[in-house]
Structure formats: structure tokens, C-alpha cells
Amino acid sequence: MSNPTISRLLVTGGAGFIGSAFIRYLLEKVPHIEKVVNLDLLTYAGNLDNLSSVSSDPRYAFVHGDILNSPLAEQQIRTHEIEAIVHFAAESHVDRSIENPRAFYRTNVEGTLSLLEVLRRFPDLHFHHVSTDEVYGSVEEGTFTEESLYQPNSPYAASKAASDHFVRAYANTYGLSVTLSHSSNNYGPCQFAEKFIPRMITGCLKEEPLPVYGKGINVRDWIYVEDHVEAIWLIVENGQRGQTYNIGGKKELRNIDLLKMLIKRVAHAKGHQPEKYHSLITFVEDRPGHDLRYSLQCEKIEKELGWEASHPFELGLEKTIAWYLEHSHVEV
Numbered sequence: 001m002s003n004p005t006i007s008r009l010l011v012t013g014g015a016g017f018i019g020s021a022f023i024r025y026l027l028e029k030v031p032h033i034e035k036v037v038n039l040d041l042l043t044y045a046g047n048l049d050n051l052s053s054v055s056s057d058p059r060y061a062f063v064h065g066d067i068l069n070s071p072l073a074e075q076q077i078r079t080h081e082i083e084a085i086v087h088f089a090a091e092s093h094v095d096r097s098i099e100n101p102r103a104f105y106r107t108n109v110e111g112t113l114s115l116l117e118v119l120r121r122f123p124d125l126h127f128h129h130v131s132t133d134e135v136y137g138s139v140e141e142g143t144f145t146e147e148s149l150y151q152p153n154s155p156y157a158a159s160k161a162a163s164d165h166f167v168r169a170y171a172n173t174y175g176l177s178v179t180l181s182h183s184s185n186n187y188g189p190c191q192f193a194e195k196f197i198p199r200m201i202t203g204c205l206k207e208e209p210l211p212v213y214g215k216g217i218n219v220r221d222w223i224y225v226e227d228h229v230e231a232i233w234l235i236v237e238n239g240q241r242g243q244t245y246n247i248g249g250k251k252e253l254r255n256i257d258l259l260k261m262l263i264k265r266v267a268h269a270k271g272h273q274p275e276k277y278h279s280l281i282t283f284v285e286d287r288p289g290h291d292l293r294y295s296l297q298c299e300k301i302e303k304e305l306g307w308e309a310s311h312p313f314e315l316g317l318e319k320t321i322a323w324y325l326e327h328s329h330v331e332v
Helices: 017-029 070-079 094-099 101-119 155-174 196-206 225-238 255-270 299-305 313-326
Strands: 008-012 035-040 060-064 084-087 126-132 177-183 185-187 210-213 219-224 244-247 252-254 281-284
Touching: 008 017, 008 070, 017 035, 017 225, 035 070, 070 101, 084 101, 084 225, 094 101, 094 155, 101 126, 101 155, 126 155, 126 225, 155 177, 177 225, 185 196, 185 225, 185 313, 196 210, 196 255, 196 313, 210 255, 219 225, 219 255, 219 313, 225 244, 225 299, 244 299, 252 255, 255 313
Parallel strands: 008 035, 008 084, 035 060, 084 126, 126 177, 177 244, 185 219, 210 281
Antiparallel strands: 219 252
């Protein structure tokens, strides 16, 4: 049984890195889209400049607001005849979650719960919840599947795990239409500079210390943001309701090896020798509870929806570095 065509969406956190990429994808590459409403509080990592290419599109609307404001969310659904909510809005930086766990609980858990309560009044609406591979914890060997047990090791991961459980519980208890996705580490243009890849690129450009936790041996799987949002749309349109899908890039790298790749490419772009930036590498005390390795098995989405990451990692890095070089005068 095919899902009904979805053409009118409410996107939470649409001014953020991944949310804005999703909105651009919808408006630039999905012809039947009629309306995209972006509900965003515009916290420190949100930036409407990420949407400058589509801001004048009559199908796009921005609403400045909090996902905990239930009447506001309900108003948007009714006014714009929304058919699906894609929920990106989240606090997502692990270091910040260690410093201020309550902020993560508020946005990631209470915010999601607030949206689910609104959704109970719209039984025909579909809800897609964007989550992370970090809920599974760390794995030394093998990969995580959608059936893997949750073992969150940071306040951020715990908050996302709790929100995942609420989504599934509401689907089971109240019959809501939901899908969930867990992605690996995203990278690409427009990412806020607190995350690893943009932080290292901008650090090189400013010739600042490049901090690396521990010995730099922690492994992450990387996915280009455009591949991620394409996968999300496939799930929203064609995914089995009630199901969870892993979305990974199949590019696992130790942090120190990734940093050396970035240094080599930034040095080439700037006409410098890599040694100029190697001297900036600074090993710092490891993050508390730092997961050693993340790895996702993506067989389910590949077989069911025919998706796989299409951007070669090296090409994605080139595009990303080029963007930060072009926007080096902008605080990102």
C-alpha cells in the first residue's frame, strides 16, 4: 500500500544546518511541493541566510517560534493545511549537553512531546522524527542496525533517545503515523562552526589551534548533508509507517585522519604547505564519556527505498571547504 502524496509540510528547526538543507531540497527538487512552513526559534545555530536561495519562493513561509508553543504549531497546521511534520529542531552539540543538560531536555524531550500532543488532534498527519546514531552508544566492531539496543552515553544522546521512545510510544498508544531516522555525522556547507569539520576548516583559515580530543582515534561515519535530506524525503514519502531507518555515509574515519585530510585540502586551496597547519594541531583532554566509534548498517533503506549516499566523500569535502573559503568573512 503506497503512502498518500505529501505536498504541504511543517519543518521544525528549518533554519539549522540540516533543516535548511531539507527545505532547499524540497523547494528546488520536488516539483509537487505546494507549501513548506519553517518553524524555528532561531537560537545560536539557526541562520536564515541558509535559506536565502528560497526565501522569496511563494511556497515558503517562515514562522519565528518555539516548538513548545503548542497553539502556534496547531495554528500553522490549520492555516496551511499541513500534511506532514518533519522534526529537525534540536539541541545537538555533545559538549554543550555536558555543560547544560537541562537545555537539551527542554528542547529535545519536552519539545518533541509538545509536538506529539498537537499531533493527537490531527490523526491524518504524518510525523517524521530526525534522530542520531548516538542513541546506540559506541561499538568497537560491527555496525548498528535499526534493531540495536539503545545505550546513550551523553546527555545529548540520552535526550534524543528519550524523544525517540516518546515518538514510538505515541504511535503505539494513540495510533499516530510516524517514521524515524538515525543518521551518522553530517557535513557540508552552512554548518555551524562548533562541529568538527567546520571548526577545523575555520581554525585553519584563522590559523588558530586545532583541538583534537584524546589521541584523535575516535571514529565517525560521515554523510554529506544533501544525501541525508534526500533519504529523509524518501522515508517521508515512501517509508513504512511506524518504521525506523538508519542513514549513513559508509565513510568511517578517525578524527585525526580526517583532520589531516582537511589540512591537506585547505593548504592546497590557500597555496600553502600542509605543515603550516599541522603545527596548529593540539591534543586536548578527552571529552567525558567520549564514544569510540559509531557505525550504521543501512541495508534497510537501501533495499526498501533504493537509497544510498551518492556524494563521494572527497567531492563533498571540496564543496564544503570551498563554501567556508567563500564565507570566511562571515561568522558561522
